[in-house]
Amino acid sequence: MIALLLDQLLIALGMGILGAVIFAGIGLISGSDETTTLAPLTLLVVLLGVPAAGVLTFFLAGAVAKHMTHAVPTALLGIPGDTMATPLMREANFLRNLGVPHIALRKMISGAVIAALIAVPMAVLFAVMLAPFGDMIKHAAPWVFLLAAVAIAWFSKGRLAAVLTLIPFVMVIVGLQSLTAQYGVKLSVSYFLGIAIGPLIAALFSLLAPAERAAMRRQELRTFSLSPDVKSWGGFFPNPLRVLDSKQSLWTAVTAIVSSATFVFSPVAMTVIMGEAVGSRVKHVYHRLTTVITARNGVTESTYLAEALIPLIAFGLPLSPVAAGPAAPLFNAPPRFSVDTATGQVNNLHSMLSTWEFLGYGMLAVVVAILIAYPFTMNYAHRAASYVSRKISHEAVIATFVGLILVIGIWEGGLLGLLVIVTIGLLGGFLSRFLGFNIGVQFMGYYTAVLTVPALVALLGA
Amino acid sequence: MKPELFEVWGDTVEGRHLVYSIAIGATVSLGAFFTAQQLLVGWVESLQMARAYAMLVGIVGCLAGGAISAALFKPKRNVVEHLADPAWRAKILVELENEFGPLGSLADLPAATIAELREMDLYDLFADYEKGLNAPPPNPDVSPAVVVRAASVNGGRS
Numbered sequence: 001m002i003a004l005l006l007d008q009l010l011i012a013l014g015m016g017i018l019g020a021v022i023f024a025g026i027g028l029i030s031g032s033d034e035t036t037t038l039a040p041l042t043l044l045v046v047l048l049g050v051p052a053a054g055v056l057t058f059f060l061a062g063a064v065a066k067h068m069t070h071a072v073p074t075a076l077l078g079i080p081g082d083t084m085a086t087p088l089m090r091e092a093n094f095l096r097n098l099g100v101p102h103i104a105l106r107k108m109i110s111g112a113v114i115a116a117l118i119a120v121p122m123a124v125l126f127a128v129m130l131a132p133f134g135d136m137i138k139h140a141a142p143w144v145f146l147l148a149a150v151a152i153a154w155f156s157k158g159r160l161a162a163v164l165t166l167i168p169f170v171m172v173i174v175g176l177q178s179l180t181a182q183y184g185v186k187l188s189v190s191y192f193l194g195i196a197i198g199p200l201i202a203a204l205f206s207l208l209a210p211a212e213r214a215a216m217r218r219q220e221l222r223t224f225s226l227s228p229d230v231k232s233w234g235g236f237f238p239n240p241l242r243v244l245d246s247k248q249s250l251w252t253a254v255t256a257i258v259s260s261a262t263f264v265f266s267p268v269a270m271t272v273i274m275g276e277a278v279g280s281r282v283k284h285v286y287h288r289l290t291t292v293i294t295a296r297n298g299v300t301e302s303t304y305l306a307e308a309l310i311p312l313i314a315f316g317l318p319l320s321p322v323a324a325g326p327a328a329p330l331f332n333a334p335p336r337f338s339v340d341t342a343t344g345q346v347n348n349l350h351s352m353l354s355t356w357e358f359l360g361y362g363m364l365a366v367v368v369a370i371l372i373a374y375p376f377t378m379n380y381a382h383r384a385a386s387y388v389s390r391k392i393s394h395e396a397v398i399a400t401f402v403g404l405i406l407v408i409g410i411w412e413g414g415l416l417g418l419l420v421i422v423t424i425g426l427l428g429g430f431l432s433r434f435l436g437f438n439i440g441v442q443f444m445g446y447y448t449a450v451l452t453v454p455a456l457v458a459l460l461g462a
Numbered sequence: 463m464k465p466e467l468f469e470v471w472g473d474t475v476e477g478r479h480l481v482y483s484i485a486i487g488a489t490v491s492l493g494a495f496f497t498a499q500q501l502l503v504g505w506v507e508s509l510q511m512a513r514a515y516a517m518l519v520g521i522v523g524c525l526a527g528g529a530i531s532a533a534l535f536k537p538k539r540n541v542v543e544h545l546a547d548p549a550w551r552a553k554i555l556v557e558l559e560n561e562f563g564p565l566g567s568l569a570d571l572p573a574a575t576i577a578e579l580r581e582m583d584l585y586d587l588f589a590d591y592e593k594g595l596n597a598p599p600p601n602p603d604v605s606p607a608v609v610v611r612a613a614s615v616n617g618g619r620s
Contacts, residue, residue: 403491
């Protein structure tokens with residue numbers, strides 16, 4: 001018994017370290033979206049048969065580490081590290097222009113440490129409070145997803161356009177599903193990847209159209225100004241509570257708790273809203289910039305952790321934007337994990353781990369990620385940013401993602417899988433660019449097609 | 463031939479290099495995937511696992527394709543290292559005011575933040591700015607920057 005537990009612990013620790021190291025590296029590459037990177041790699045870990053505890057620590061440690069190292073390109077190069085870093089750009093740029101990018105960096109990752117440590121117990125607490133309603137929600141799942149899809153669409157940039165666009169988008173997915181079903185092919189990852197990587201597919205197609213191509217042409221290289229290295233703290237592992245002042249620690253903690261509870265909202269929106277709420281309460285502009293950037297980066301951690309953990313612990317259904325996107329393989333990864341909405345039968349981490357295990361392994365993952373990513377970012381940020389911007393060409397990044405599209409598509413459904421990725425990616429990419437029908441809304445559209453449409457058909461048929 | 467630069471997916475690429483990179487990425491990743499699948503299907507007991515391992519090899523192939531492209535084609539970026547010009551900082555304050563409204567007073571700040579500002583050599587900048595505000599200039603549009611700069615030369619402190 002003890003030996004078995006120790007075995008589990010070692011696997012969880014090992015997978016946590018692996019996730020933290022891989023995603024600390026990926027976080028340094030600007031524009032490496034969370035969904036595009038976390039979802040396929042977590043899926044791989046699931047399908048390779050890693051025990052449940054290891055799957056959980058891999059995902060959580062990866063997410064926490066990525067949202068620390070994403071501060072490096074954001075603060076030092078002035079380009080967002082990933083999707084969650086975009087709401088931090090304004091503050092980061094002002095601090096960079098004031099000549100103190102290292103302050104922005106230190107505050108951001110210290111906020112991340114505090115928020116991540118708070119978010120896990122909070123998420124478990126909220127999940128326990130919600131669990132009694134679990135059965136009710138599972139039975140109403142198709143309608144809950146429909147409501148969530150409409151709400152997330154309404155709060156996206158596209159507003160009413162995004163809500164209405166849900167209808168044709170869902171139609172396309174239903175159509176593609178019945179097409180592949182004729183050949184006995186059932187796809188899910190291909191849809192996720194198509195949605196997540198849509199902007200790249202849309203950009204590559206645009207490059208082939210003469211008019212768009214002319215608009216994308218550039219006369220000269222893009223110039224990045226990398227801030228010089230300033231190390232003004234002692235030791236290898238500075239205390240985050242000393243990097244922040246008491247007010248900043250307090251606001252980070254408060255926003256981490258609030259954003260852990262609001263798990264159904266878009267994480268980017270929560271990051272923006274929490275930042276505004278804090279900013280309006282700090283009078284002096286310098287203090288406001290540093291406090292807002294601290295709290296905002298804390299929220300990037302707490303929303304991710306809570307949005308993955310709460311639905312996982314309480315329902316086993318992917319009922320949040322993070323659960324529907326980057327954390328999707330924790331819920332649904334056929335043949336190993338599955339969600340059957342018709343019967344409410346759930347077979348995934350929800351049924352494999354107890355609440356205490358979620359808390360324990362969750363904290364383990366966060367601590368591992370902090371021990372790896374925090375000192376790394378504090379001490380090597382400048383060298384890492386310099387290496388990535390000077391050595392890794394954008395062509396190479398695109399080549400990697402094109403390879404990923406081909407391998408995942410053909411692995412899941414042969415030629416049909418590949419065609420689905422390209423179709424959904426092209427459509428989603430353009431809808432996102434022109435109508436503000438963003439990736440989060442598209443994921444909800446996918447779930448509406450898979451869950452709500454069959455329920456609706458059954459209801460109308462009866 | 464003059465290189466053709468394009469902005470794709472948030473950064474600059476060179477047209478021909480992009481085509482070569484995509485070809486390399488596709489060949490290496492799919493080559494790795496299909497080779498692994500051929501070899502593993504007969505070797506690993508479960509077909510499901512064989513395909514999962516083949517996907518893993520395929521993903522390693524993606525990274526290898528990316529690494530080859532990175533080695534062959536240099537980034538199309540100009541990376542310059544520079545410290546923000548102190549004279550320029552004063553202009554940032556004007557931008558900050560346009561963005562957020564009044565900058566607030568140093569008297570409201572906790573001691574820790576004052577110490578942080580002094581350490582970063584930003585204290586005088588904000589202090590001078592406040593002094594400039596107390597004697598309102600005739601033309602509010604352009605003057606704050608000028609006032610601050612003039613005051614910083616004297617090293618004035620409130």
